[in-house]
Amino acid sequence: MSTSVPTTDTSTPGQRARALLKVMQDKGMVPDGYIEQLTDLMENQWDPANGARVVARAWVDDDYRRLLLEDGTAACAEYGYTGPQGEYIVALEDTPTVKNVIVCSLCSCTNWPVLGLPPEWYKSFEFRARLVREGRTVLRELGTELPPSVQVCVWDTSAESRYLVLPQRPAGSEHLDEEALRRLVTKDVLIGVALPVVR
Incomplete structure (x- = not known):
């Protein structure tokens, strides 16, 4: 045998x-x-430059900003940013007292057409678990220090909601045109873990 x-x-x-x-x-x-x-x-079409274009336009065009906040999917579709993971786009507006940040606590879903594919750290279990529990600490570790008066709001991406953070237009950017403003918006800014800065 x-x-x-x-x-x-x-x-x-x-x-x-x-x-x-x-x-x-x-x-x-x-x-x-x-x-x-x-x-x-x-590799080529899903790009955070798409999100930068959306944010920069919202900073200079009040009508577009209103559309983005009312119907993010329609606002992004004006540029053709649609398709898989581009459904149900919700723009989260930062204010002087609120800082929004997005996560997918179950996996790594995000708004691919506008943010590009998620970075490795976004997919890590540590980031996903800790951001929900201690958002301010995680942001500080990533280099974003916020005053105590600013509330950190963590938004969990799901099949029904694909988020995009609309940051505040940074001080000192008043002289910049829309093209220059785009260069201030990175993938980290769109996720909400960084702030746009005029250098």
Whole structure:
């Protein structure tokens, strides 16, 4: 009687993903060009520069600002920033007494078309768990010190809400045009863990 000894799988996640893709392609389950289109979407079209464009316009155009705050999805759609993870966009307005910051406590969902793919730290369990419990401390550790008079509001992204932080226009930016204002808005600013600064 022979017994077989189970072998240990030593393949990498990348190798397993490629093998799965090949099986799906062989069965005709992946349309031609699908992977290339998705790669272009993630690498080139989903970009925090999109969010910077939205914020800068809201800083200089009161009508657009109102639309963004009333219907973030429609405001972002004016620029074509739609699609997967771009549904149900809600703009969170910072004020002199409120600082908004977003997180996805269950995974790493965010507003991809406007913020780009989430950074590694955003996906970490430590960030997700701690931000909800001790938002002010986490912001301080990330370099954003807020006065005690400012309340930190943490918003948990879900399938029904994809957030974008609309920060206050920074002091000293009055002379900047819309293009220059865009350069003040980074992915961290859009997530809410940083403030736009005029250098």
